[in-house]
Amino acid sequence: MATNSIVRLIAPSRSASSRFLEPVSRFLSSGTPPPPQAPSPNQDLNRNVKPDQNLQQNLQMQKEEEEEEEGEGGGGGEFVNEDTGEIGGPRGPEPTRYGDWEQRGRCSDF
Amino acid sequence: MAAHVSAGNIHNFYLAGQVYRGQAYPNFGFTNPFKEPSWSSGVFKALRAERCGCYSRGVSAITESSKPCTSIRAVSVSSSTKYYDFTVIGSGVAGLRYALEVAKQGTVAVITKDEPHESNTNYAQGGVSAVLCPLDSVESHMQDTMVAGAHLCDEETVRVVCTEGPERIRELIAMGASFDHGEDGNLHLAREGGHSHRRIVHAADMTGREIERALLEAVLNDPNISVFKHHFAIDLLTSQDCLNTVCHGVDTLNIKTNEVVRFISKVTLLASGGAGHIYPSTTNPLVATGDGMAMAHRAQAVISNMEFVQFHPTALADEGLPIKPQTARENAFLITEAVRGDGGILYNLGMERFMPVYDERAELAPRDVVARSIDDQLKKRNEKYVLLDISHKARDKILAHFPNIASECLKHGLDITRQPIPVVPAAHYMCGGVRAGLQGETNVLGLFVAGEVACTGLHGANRLASNSLLEALVFARRAVQPSTELMKRTRLDVSASEKWTRPVVATARLLGDEVISKITALTKEVRGELQEVMWKYVGIVRSTIRLTTAERKIAELEAKWETFLFEHGWEQTVVALEACEMRNLFCCAKLVVSSALARHESRGLHYMTDFPFVEESKRIPTIILPSSPTTATWSSRRLQNISSSSLIDC
Numbered sequence: 045m046a047t048n049s050i051v052r053l054i055a056p057s058r059s060a061s062s063r064f065l066e067p068v069s070r071f072l073s074s075g076t077p078p079p080p081q082a083p084s085p086n087q088d089l090n091r092n093v094k095p096d097q098n099l100q101q102n103l104q105m106q107k108e109e110e111e112e113e114e115g116e117g118g119g120g121g122e123f124v125n126e127d128t129g130e131i132g133g134p135r136g137p138e139p140t141r142y143g144d145w146e147q148r149g150r151c152s153d154f
Numbered sequence: 155m156a157a158h159v160s161a162g163n164i165h166n167f168y169l170a171g172q173v174y175r176g177q178a179y180p181n182f183g184f185t186n187p188f189k190e191p192s193w194s195s196g197v198f199k200a201l202r203a204e205r206c207g208c209y210s211r212g213v214s215a216i217t218e219s220s221k222p223c224t225s226i227r228a229v230s231v232s233s234s235t236k237y238y239d240f241t242v243i244g245s246g247v248a249g250l251r252y253a254l255e256v257a258k259q260g261t262v263a264v265i266t267k268d269e270p271h272e273s274n275t276n277y278a279q280g281g282v283s284a285v286l287c288p289l290d291s292v293e294s295h296m297q298d299t300m301v302a303g304a305h306l307c308d309e310e311t312v313r314v315v316c317t318e319g320p321e322r323i324r325e326l327i328a329m330g331a332s333f334d335h336g337e338d339g340n341l342h343l344a345r346e347g348g349h350s351h352r353r354i355v356h357a358a359d360m361t362g363r364e365i366e367r368a369l370l371e372a373v374l375n376d377p378n379i380s381v382f383k384h385h386f387a388i389d390l391l392t393s394q395d396c397l398n399t400v401c402h403g404v405d406t407l408n409i410k411t412n413e414v415v416r417f418i419s420k421v422t423l424l425a426s427g428g429a430g431h432i433y434p435s436t437t438n439p440l441v442a443t444g445d446g447m448a449m450a451h452r453a454q455a456v457i458s459n460m461e462f463v464q465f466h467p468t469a470l471a472d473e474g475l476p477i478k479p480q481t482a483r484e485n486a487f488l489i490t491e492a493v494r495g496d497g498g499i500l501y502n503l504g505m506e507r508f509m510p511v512y513d514e515r516a517e518l519a520p521r522d523v524v525a526r527s528i529d530d531q532l533k534k535r536n537e538k539y540v541l542l543d544i545s546h547k548a549r550d551k552i553l554a555h556f557p558n559i560a561s562e563c564l565k566h567g568l569d570i571t572r573q574p575i576p577v578v579p580a581a582h583y584m585c586g587g588v589r590a591g592l593q594g595e596t597n598v599l600g601l602f603v604a605g606e607v608a609c610t611g612l613h614g615a616n617r618l619a620s621n622s623l624l625e626a627l628v629f630a631r632r633a634v635q636p637s638t639e640l641m642k643r644t645r646l647d648v649s650a651s652e653k654w655t656r657p658v659v660a661t662a663r664l665l666g667d668e669v670i671s672k673i674t675a676l677t678k679e680v681r682g683e684l685q686e687v688m689w690k691y692v693g694i695v696r697s698t699i700r701l702t703t704a705e706r707k708i709a710e711l712e713a714k715w716e717t718f719l720f721e722h723g724w725e726q727t728v729v730a731l732e733a734c735e736m737r738n739l740f741c742c743a744k745l746v747v748s749s750a751l752a753r754h755e756s757r758g759l760h761y762m763t764d765f766p767f768v769e770e771s772k773r774i775p776t777i778i779l780p781s782s783p784t785t786a787t788w789s790s791r792r793l794q795n796i797s798s799s800s801l802i803d804c
Contacts, residue, residue, distance in 0.1 A: 099569055102553055103561050129337040134358055137492075137555065143347025143521070144619070145281065145356075146490030149556030153281065153361075154347065154466060154491070154521065154582075154619055 234415055235651050238263040238380075239641050241403055241419035243387045243446060246273035247362070248605030248626035249425035250369035254329075255634040256421075257378040260641055263417055264379060265406055267386040268441050271366055274427045274606060281356035282365070282623035284319035287343055290351040292316045299621060302348045303614025304758035306459075306773060311611035314592060315621075315628045322627040323355055331368035333357050346619040347491075347521070354620050362623065384409045387445055388729050389792050390422065390453040391654050392598065399454040401601040402650075405657055405793075407729055412659050414729070418651045420644040421600055421637045424450060424588060425630070428606040429742040433581035434685040435469055437486045443735040444742030446607040450588040451741055452792045455596045457778040458609040459586030460742075460749035462759045464617055465579040465694055467525035468493075470559075471539030474576020476567035486580035487562055489542060491521060493575075496555065498544040500524070501574060502531045508540075522616070525579050526761055529694035532578070543574035579694060583622060585613040585759065586749065589777070594633030600644075602637055604629040611775070615758020657793055660730040665723045673719060677732045680715045681739065684708065688743055692750060697763045701751045708747065712740050716788050727793045740789040749776045 122132045139145050144154035239260030242249045253262050266272070285295050295316040300307045323341075327333065333355050334342040343352040357364035373379050385406040392399050403418040429444025430436030451457050469486035472479050494500070494517040500509050512527040513519035519527075528540050544552055549571045553560055556570070563570050587609040594602040594610075605626040612625045662670050691704035719733065753776055755769040756762050781790040 099553075099560070099564060099571065103557055103564070124337065128342065130342040131335055131337060132358060133334045133342060133356075138344070140344045140346045140354070142491040142495035144491045145344075145346060145354075146492050147558060149490055149493065149559035150562075151466065151488035151490040154488075 234413065234656075236263060236415065236417050237646065237648065237651075238417060238419045240421050240423065240637065241265065241417045242423045242425060243404060244273065244425035244427055244605065244607070245270040245370070245373075245381070245383075246425060246427055246605055246626065247365055247369060247623055248608075248630040249423065250366075250373050251627055251630035252423050252425065252602075252604060252633060252637075253379050254369065254372055254376065255631065256637055256641075257376050259638045260378070260420075262376075262379045263419070264373065264381045265385045265387055265404065265417065266381065266383050267409070267445070268384065270370055270373075270381055270383055271363075272439055272441050273366065274362075274430075274438055274442055281344060281346070281354035281361045281620045282319075282323065282627070283346075283349065283353050283618070283620035284323045284355060284624060285316060285351075285353055286320050286323065286341055286355065287352055290353055294350050295319075295353065298349050299612065299618045300614065302616050302618035303612075304616055304768070306614035306757060306775065308611025308614075308775075311592065314632075315610075315612050315625055318628045318631070319624050322624070322631060325631075326365060326368065326627070329368055329372055331357070331365050333361070333364070348618045349620075365623065382406070382408075382415070385415060386731055386734065387426065387449060388414075388657055388734055390424075390449050390598075390601065391416070391418070392453045392792070395599070398599050399597070400599045401453065404449075405654070407657070407659065407731060407734070409731055412661065414657045414659060416651060416654075416656065418646060418648075420641045420646060421602065423594075423630075423633060423637070424596075424601060424603045424607055425605045425626075426607045428584045429739075430581045430584075431681075432685065432688050432739050432743045432746065433463075434682070434689050435471075435486055435578055436581040437466065437469070437488060438581070440484055443738050444584075445735070445738045446603070447584075447587055447745065448738035448741035448789065450596070450598070450601070450603070450607075451745060451778070451780060452790060453598055453601070454780040455598045455601060456589040456780075457587065457745055457749075458589040458775050459615075460584070460745040460778065461753050461776060462585035462613070462615050463581055463746060464583040464585060464759055465525050465529075466582050467521055467528050467579050468542055468577040469580035470562065471576040471578040472566075473578075474539045474541070475563070477565075479566065487559075488580065489559060489575060489577055490556075493542060493544050493556060493559070494518060494524070496544065496551075497547055498542050499546075500528070500577075501541045501543060502535055503537050503539075503541070504535070505541075522759065526694050528577075528579055533690070533693070533695065539576040539578040541574035542577045544570060545572050545574065583617055585609070585615070585617050586776075589775075590629065592632065593636045594629045595636060600640060602633040604633055609775070615760060655727050655793070657727050657729040658725070660724070660728050660733065664728070669722045673722065673724070673730075674732060676715065676718055677736050680711060681732075681736055683711055684736075684739060684743055687711065688746070692743070692747055694759075695761055695763060696750055698751065699764075701747055704747050705744075705751070708740065708743055712787055712789065715740075719788075726788070729793070737789040740787070744790070745778055748778055752776050 123135055124131050125133055134147060136148070139147065144151045240256045240262045242253045242262060242264045245264055245266035249264060253264050256262055283295065285292050296312045299312050299316065334357060336342045341355055344354040344356060345352040346354050373381065385408050388405045388407055390404050391402045393402065401422050403416065403422060406415050406417060408415050424446045426446030428438055428442045429447060430438025430442045431440065432444060447457060466488050468489040470489060472483055498517060499507055500517055502508050508531050509516040509519065509524070509527055513523050531540055552571050559575065560570050563575060584606055587607045588596055588603045590596060590603045590608040590610045594604050594608065596603055606622060608629060610625060610629055612621060658664065660670065687704055687707045691700040691707070715736065750760060753760055753772065754765045755772040756766050757768050783791060
């Protein structure tokens with residue numbers, strides 16, 4: 045039956061790339077290559093960081109720009125996506141480009 | 155149908171009263187576990203059978219004549235008892251869609267515990283999936299669904315949903331839902347993870363909200379539909395009819411007036427949504443406390459596949475924010491996969507990059523792998539959150555792509571261009587629920603289910619993106635015909651409405667001010683404790699030891715809570731909103747634990763360290779039968795005990 049053959053095709057093998065069960069110590073002592081060098085993590089976590097005035101201003105400016113664009117939209121003022129031809133859709137990069145549905149960074153569906 | 159209770163989940167095969175006699179339920183229990191599961195056959199044939207001749211004459215009688223029974227004019231004998239042809243519990247997409255259809259045949263009451271729009275539907279913003287592109291095919295949608303579901307889906311259910319989806323979308327549009335189009339005039343279809351074709355219909359970014367808006371507008375304009383908001387459903391009203399349990403309506407608590415309102419109806423649709431709040435971190439609104447699943451379980455309905463709880467791996471963790479939110483966040487703020495896609499790195503609090511240990515693809519591994527990895531780290535290190543760092547990327551790019559995250563974090567003192575984001579997995583969707591046949595029917599006569607509360611066989615072990623709104627639409631529609639047929643065959647005996655003991659509202663007059671406030675405080679505390687136990691022991695990475703620990707701890711917690719209540723004057727039939735929600739949360743939590751213990755394999759969303767692989771022989775649904783009345787706790791037992799002899803003249 046079709047279903048059964050599909051199962052056989054994609055049933056995860058034990059040597060799948062997902063080595064979910066490997067403990068950290070085994071990974072470190074094995075001959076496998078280390079992961080690509082991650083950029084050194086920011087150690088600022090505990091420091092009391094004052095909200096960056098520039099950051100706030102940047103976010104505010106960006107918001108205002110987008111609102112202006114909306115007002116200038118052709119015809120009825122609805123946003124038309126140049127790449128896809130979609131009318132009235134979300135601006136910016138394709139919301140589903142990484143699989144989930146995101147709105148300016150917040151995931152709203154997956 | 156191979157309805158199978160896996161050894162290990164001996165969660166009561168015994169059914170109360172006269173429901174099962176001899177071979178009455180041939181397809182439940184110890185059937186051949188290797189047989190192909192088929193949801194639509196077997197057991198549910200029993201539902202289509204006519205009620206036996208000795209059906210409770212007192213409460214409801216079948217007229218075998220060809221003349222249909224008259225529809226109920228919405229007459230109330232008293233304001234505290236209402237009569238409708240159809241009662242719908244829940245006002246999300248499933249409930250409203252069904253209501254609009256059956257309203258053409260009879261009177262409808264829609265009961266909802268908060269404002270009508272307050273439902274998981276409203277928060278489902280992405281889209282609804284359907285085959286609407288000529289290059290797409292039902293087979294492809296089916297394939298994607300079954301792959302996502304780790305092949306635990308019921309094939310017939312999947313076929314039905316994928317086939318009927320497009321028509322349901324067209325109907326929604328005809329009802330006034332406004333979806334995005336392209337310049338060519340066709341619906342714009344997006345492509346989400348797991349889908350082989352573009353097939354997501356959406357309304358900008360707020361599809362669920364748009365669907366809810368359109369349906370609600372139609373419902374409020376329909377003269378045959380009465381919406382009762384702020385009515386919390388307490389328990390389904392049932393009786394035993396020789397071989398079957400029959401549903402006659404539901405008792406509710408009007409939260410605004412603090413009064414019990416009883417709804418008697420010929421047909422009841424349960425569309426009460428999910429149970430995210432059994433966990434401390436969830437995307438669900440506060441109303442999602444598993445009320446429907448719990449009520450159905452107490453009413454002898456069969457529950458299925460509760461172990462498959464979908465989590466999102468990276469919700470913003472408030473504990474990690476420099477300035478904590480003043481009030482607890484009601485719905486989780488989910489950080490998109492795009493952050494990882496764009497180069498975000500995950501670290502534990504020891505600043506170790508852990509993803510490469512679990513998967514070669516590191517942060518780009520599938521979402522479920524990431525969720526498991528994060529959960530594993532948190533449990534091993536006994537920590538509350540991990541860190542997602544995008545600060546190494548160009549500042550302007552971060553702000554351009556993720557302004558929502560940037561501003562939300564900034565509000566709480568965190569600059570994501572310079573610091574990592576604290577994240578923790580959040581419970582999102584229940585793939586399991588009340589077991590439903592292809593028409594939304596359950597093993598309780600007169601009780602239908604649709605939406606997240608149901609387990610239809612569509613999602614299997616894991617839900618495909620945007621299939622949940624679709625499932626709700628399809629099953630709400632499919633339940634209409636059998637509901638209507640049943641309604642026409644049923645006559646109500648109004649005088650029978652008082653045979654069930656009426657719940658009593660917990661008031662200061664009844665229990666005393668001090669007791670009420672102590673119970674409220676304890677209930678809140680116990681709720682938090684239950685959520686912590688669930689997250690700690692019934693999270694994403696599970697094991698038999700952890701699950702049995704959870705079982706024990708939940709039992710102790712429940713006993714402690716119930717004992718306190720009953721020692722302070724609470725009685726079986728006393729109700730209050732927080733206590734009833736707590737009762738439902740306990741019930742759902744136990745259903746999840748029992749189901750999880752029963753599945754001795756890892757499949758889809760259910761991962762067990764002691765059974766880490768998929769087992770072909772276990773590719774069958776998990777079934778939970780009702781609790782034995784002698785051992786059930788307050789959360790697993792209906793409030794009233796109807797003496798069947800008062801209703802049945804067998």
